[in-house]
Amino acid sequence: MPKLTVITIVYNNVRDIERTIKSVLNQTYRKIEYIIIDGKSTDGTMEVIEKYKNRISKIVSEPDKGIYDAMNKGLALATGDYILFMNSGDEIYDEQTVQNVFDSSPGADIYYGETEMYNDNWESLGRRRHEAPEEFDWKSFKFGMNVSHQAIYIRRSITVPYDLKYKYSSDIDWIIKAAKKSSNIVNVHRYVAKYLVGGMSKKKHRESLKERFQIFSKYYGLLPNILNHIIIAGNLAFYFLKHRRTND
Template structure:
């Protein structure tokens, strides 16, 4: 563990018309055992009361950018470039951190560690990294999830680039796989750090998410036939929920 937890963590949130859910995230950040973090909010020029709610937050180290963007990953890229943390966490406006999250992540930082992944709740399920290969489990072979469940060293973007606008739903999958397949050091933190919201694009657009994940797998894996077979099976399963 690094002496005195010297690494500062930034939490980055992309918002757009999130007045119905953002307060829960705010309260979860206020409840953190370790309050030494920065909250970077990148708002896509909301037309509801989102900005009004955010501007009333005076007890957190919050920075706000509000301007039109090209979707969540464009917003996250802005936040990464503007934040001051050496590591960052992504949190959706409908996500909630448990009070131990920042403290547990910070205490897990060691020299040479690029990514720290922890467990997250989604409904009645606890998501953990899969014990398997990336051709089958994609980024989940290494991590539990992107939002809440992954602490990312900011410097990785200098080596592997920022989130691609070519993948408006699964750009995080492409970035995480590029990092992990090319030597990034991943640490698994066996703690539950938060609850993932289910109103985001990846949860709502299940078919779009499936298709885009398949596109990323084609780019990052060798066997196109195996990926196509897996994609068809997953697509058929997801169509049951439409």
């Protein structure tokens, strides 16, 4: 039974933090280390966290230099065999999810699955537009981020700290680096996470897209990345046209 470290990053999210905490603590899988990194919240978030302090492995509440700085603090404290980031507002899919992930295949470097999207009223929007690929490797992001951060379990020994020069898309860089070191990546063929839409990368969409373009160019080359983005634009146009017809 491998040990899983789940890391939750939160700042002033008293409305959603309890849902996230419960989704971790209610797992049937018992070998979980839970770390919460709070950015010195002032809205009552810490009072909610304190209710569960006896069941949370480590709690840090202090100012940080942004989300990836906070994630690096969590990584530095982690002792598990695998890492999962489940940020405030998101949930592990159901109570058996972690058990099902590790039961799917022993000893993988990376496990990944599907993500269900939820709106601000916690109503399901269905599966992400980018469906998780049947097979995944470090080149799989060339047509977009098709595995979400909340839906990927990575062996801690192949992770590195997040690159803080990226403010909105460092998670893509982080996953690609780990995938390049992986020899065994397993698709668990199930939903593993519920994701609250509208995070930082959505609020700063243009900046996030610029960073993604830089990251993809670094790994895939500038010219192939430009060609891939033409395909992405075409796929996006087809997706919206198809769904507009469906809605009409």
